[in-house]
Amino acid sequence: MSDNQKNLNEIKKFRLEKLKFLKDNNIDPFPHNFDKNNNIIEIKNDSKKYENHDISIAGRIISIRKMGKSSFLNVKDMSGKIQVYTNNQNLSNDEYDLVVRKLDIGDIVGIKGSVFYTKTQELSIKANKVELLSKNLHPLPNMKEKDGELFFSFDDKEQRYRKRYLDLIINDDSRDVFISRFNIINSIRNYLNINSFIEVETPVLQPVYGGANAKPFTTYHNSLDQNLFLRIADELYLKRLIVGGFEKVYEISKNFRNEGMDKNHNPEFTMLEFYSAYSDVYDMMELTEGMIKNLVKEMKLEVNGIDFKKNFDVFSFFDVLDKYSNIKISEMNTKEIHSVMKNNNIPLDKTYGYAKSLDKAFSFFVEPKLINPTFIINYPIELSPLAKVERNSNGKIVERFELFMNKMEIANSFSELNNPIDQKERFLAQQKLKDSGDEEAQVLDNDFIEALEVGMPPTGGVGIGIDRLVMILTNKKSIKDVILFPAMKNEHSNT
RNA sequence: GACUCUGUAGCUCAGUAGGUAGAGCAGCACCCUUUUAAGGUGAUGGUCGCAGGUUCGAUCCCUGCCAGAGUCACCA
Numbered sequence: 251m252s253d254n255q256k257n258l259n260e261i262k263k264f265r266l267e268k269l270k271f272l273k274d275n276n277i278d279p280f281p282h283n284f285d286k287n288n289n290i291i292e293i294k295n296d297s298k299k300y301e302n303h304d305i306s307i308a309g310r311i312i313s314i315r316k317m318g319k320s321s322f323l324n325v326k327d328m329s330g331k332i333q334v335y336t337n338n339q340n341l342s343n344d345e346y347d348l349v350v351r352k353l354d355i356g357d358i359v360g361i362k363g364s365v366f367y368t369k370t371q372e373l374s375i376k377a378n379k380v381e382l383l384s385k386n387l388h389p390l391p392n393m394k395e396k397d398g399e400l401f402f403s404f405d406d407k408e409q410r411y412r413k414r415y416l417d418l419i420i421n422d423d424s425r426d427v428f429i430s431r432f433n434i435i436n437s438i439r440n441y442l443n444i445n446s447f448i449e450v451e452t453p454v455l456q457p458v459y460g461g462a463n464a465k466p467f468t469t470y471h472n473s474l475d476q477n478l479f480l481r482i483a484d485e486l487y488l489k490r491l492i493v494g495g496f497e498k499v500y501e502i503s504k505n506f507r508n509e510g511m512d513k514n515h516n517p518e519f520t521m522l523e524f525y526s527a528y529s530d531v532y533d534m535m536e537l538t539e540g541m542i543k544n545l546v547k548e549m550k551l552e553v554n555g556i557d558f559k560k561n562f563d564v565f566s567f568f569d570v571l572d573k574y575s576n577i578k579i580s581e582m583n584t585k586e587i588h589s590v591m592k593n594n595n596i597p598l599d600k601t602y603g604y605a606k607s608l609d610k611a612f613s614f615f616v617e618p619k620l621i622n623p624t625f626i627i628n629y630p631i632e633l634s635p636l637a638k639v640e641r642n643s644n645g646k647i648v649e650r651f652e653l654f655m656n657k658m659e660i661a662n663s664f665s666e667l668n669n670p671i672d673q674k675e676r677f678l679a680q681q682k683l684k685d686s687g688d689e690e691a692q693v694l695d696n697d698f699i700e701a702l703e704v705g706m707p708p709t710g711g712v713g714i715g716i717d718r719l720v721m722i723l724t725n726k727k728s729i730k731d732v733i734l735f736p737a738m739k740n741e742h743s744n745t
Numbered sequence: 746g747a748c749u750c751u752g753u754a755g756c757u758c759a760g761u762a763g764g765u766a767g768a769g770c771a772g773c774a775c776c777c778u779u780u781u782a783a784g785g786u787g788a789u790g791g792u793c794g795c796a797g798g799u800u801c802g803a804u805c806c807c808u809g810c811c812a813g814a815g816u817c818a819c820c821a
Contacts, residue, residue, distance in 0.1 A: 257754055257755065257772080257789090257790045257791075258754090258755050258772095258790095260772075260773085260789085260790070261755065261771080261772050261773090261790095262755095264772065264773065265772095313781080313782090315780050315781060315783050315784095316777090316783095317777055317778065317779090317780065317783075317784090318776070318777040318778065319777080319778045320777090320778035320779075320780080321778090321780090322779080322780050322781065322783085324781080333780085333781075335778095335779065335780085336778095337778050337779090338778075339778080354771095354772085355771070355772095368779050368780075368781090369779050369780090370779075370780080370781080372779090372780090372781075374779085388755080389755050389756085389771060389772070390755085390756085390771085391755075391756040391757085391770095391771085392755095392756045392757065392769090392770055392771065393756090393770095393771090394769095394770060394771090394782045395782070396781080396782050397782095399782090400782095401757085401769090401770080401782055402756060402757040402758085402769075402770055402771095402782090403756085403757075404756065404757085405756090405757070406752095406756090406757090406813085407813070407814065408752095408812070408813045408814080409756095409813095411813090420756095462821080463820085464820070464821080465820090505821085507820075507821075509819075509820050509821090510746085510818090510819055510820065512819095512820095513814095513815090514820090514821075515819095515820065515821070519821070521821085597817090597818065597819095658821090659821070660821090662821085690820075713821085715821055717821090718821075728814095738812090738813085739811090739812065739813090740811095740812085741794095741811085741812060741813095
C-alpha cells in the first residue's frame with residue numbers, strides 16, 4: 251500500500267524536512283505542555299470582555315492564509331474555532347520566520363495574544379506568541395469552509411468509520427453525536443443513581459454464557475486452561491446480585507454477539523440492564539418511561555416525528571396484533587397463522603413454530619406502526635422463557651413489556667422468573683432446542699439455579715439497547731454513526 | 746447470506762461508444778503586513794481496488810476476488 255502513495259510520501263517528506271529545520275533551530279516540534287487559559291467559545295461568547303485583553307488558546311490549524319510578512323490561521327479547539335492574525339512585528343526572535351512560515355494545516359499550536367477585530371469586523375486574536383505543539387506529518391482531508399459550510403468535505407463513509415479521528419476533526423456533526431451519546435448515558439446514570447440504584451460491574455469473560463438467545467464469541471484463558479465466552483447479556487450475574495441482597499443494581503456495558511451485522515447490529519454493543527427487587531414489570535414500565543422522558547427533557551432534544559411528551563401508549567400484544575392486521579390472529583393456531591403469512595408475503599420457514607410465527611406476524615403488522623414510544627405488554631409465554639406468568643391469566647401470557655419507538659425495539663422487561671424449579675425446567679427445554687440444532691438457545695447454568703434456590707425476591711428487570719436509543723435521539727440511521735469505532739473488516743484480506 | 750450500486754492523485758470529483766488520464770483543494774518554489782472557499786506566477790504529483798480473460802492495445806468490455814454503502818433475510 252505505501253509504495254503506491256508517492257504523492258502522500260512526498261508530502262510527508264516535506265513535513266519531515268520542516269521537522270528537521272525546526273530542530274536545527276532549537277525549536278522542539280513536540281513540546282511537553284502549553285499554558286492554555288481560554289476556550290475559544292468563551293472568547294466568542296464574551297468578546298466584549300476579552301477585547302484587547304491577553305488570552306491564550308490552543309488547538310489545531312484548520313486553514314492558513316499566508317501573505318508574506320503576515321499570516322492568518324484558523325484554529326479549532328473542542329469548543330469552537332477562531333481566526334489568529336500573525337505578523338513578523340508582533341512576534342519575537344524570528345518566531346515568524348522560523349515557526350509561522352513553516353506551519354501546515356493540521357499542526358497543533360498554542361497561541362498567546364490579544365483579542366481584536368479585523369477591518370472586516372471578524373473577531374480575531376493578534377498573536378504575540380505562536381508555539382508549535384505537535385507537527386502534522388500526515389495531511390488532513392480538505393477543510394475549506396465558508397459560513398460554516400464545508401467544501402469538498404470528508405465524505406467517504408468507510409474512511410470516516412475506519413479513521414474516526416479524521417471524521418471527528420473535520421465533521422462537527424459527527425463529534426456532536428458522540429457528545430450527545432455521552433449526555434444520554436450521563437442522564438440515564440444520574441436518573442438511576444437518584445433512584446437509589448447502585449452501579450456494578452460483572453464479568454465480560456464467562457465460563458457459561460446466558461441471559462439472552464444469541465451465539466457467543468469464544469476465547470481461551472491460558473493459565474486457567476479453559477474456554478471462556480464473551481458475555482451476551484448481564485442478566486444472570488445481576489440477578490445473582492439481587493440474590494446477594496443488593497436491591498437495586500444496574501450495569502452499562504458492552505455485550506458481544508457473534509451474529510450478523512447491519513445498520514442496526516454491531517457485534518459489540520452497549521446495553522443497560524437494571525434490576526429492582528420487590529418490583530414487577532409495571533413498576534419497571536413507570537421507571538423506564540420516567541427515565542426516557544427525563545433524558546429527552548434534560549437534553550432539550552428535538553427528535554424528528556416522535557412525541558415524547560404525552561404518556562407512552564400501552565397495548566396488549568394480541569390486541570394490537572389483531573387490530574393492525576384486521577384479523578383475529580389471537581384465535582389462530584400455527585397453521586392458520588402460516589397461511590396469513592403466506593397471503594402477506596411474509597417470509598416463512600416451515601420450522602417456524604407458534605411463537606416464531608407470532609413474532610414474525612407482529613414484526614410485519616405492528617412494528618412499522620410504532621413510531622411514538624409504545625409499550626407492548628402481555629406477551630405469549632412461548633416468546634418469553636424468562637418471564638413470570640401473568641398473575642390473572644390462564645398461564646399463557648407473561649408479565650413482560652417491550653418498548654418500541656421509531657419502529658425499533660429498544661427495551662425489554664420482565665417480572666423476573668425467580669422460581670428455581672420452573673427456571674431449571676425452562677433451561678432444560680432450551681437445552682433440548684440446542685441439542686436439536688438451535689445455535690442461539692440458552693445453556694443450563696447450574697450456578698445460577700443454585701443462586702435462585704438460595705432465594706431471589708420478586709424482581710423487575712429491564713434491558714435497554716443504548717446504541718439504538720442514541721440512534722433515535724440523534725436521528726441517525728446507522729448504528730455505525732453512534733459507535734466511535736464500529737466493527738469493520740480488514741481492508742486487505744492478507745494483512 | 747442474496748440482490749443492487751460504488752471503488753480514478755492526500756481529500757472531493759470529472760473522463761475515455763477500448764489508443765496507459767484531468768480539475769479544484771491540499772502539498773512544493775517565488776511574490777504579497779487586515780486576509781477569510783485570500784490572490785498571482787510556475788513546477789510537481791496516478792500500477793484508474795486486486796487478479797485473470799478478450800483484444801494489436803484495457804482505467805473503460807467480460808469473469809473472479811477484496812472492501813464499502815443501500816435493500817432484503819437472520820438476530821438486539
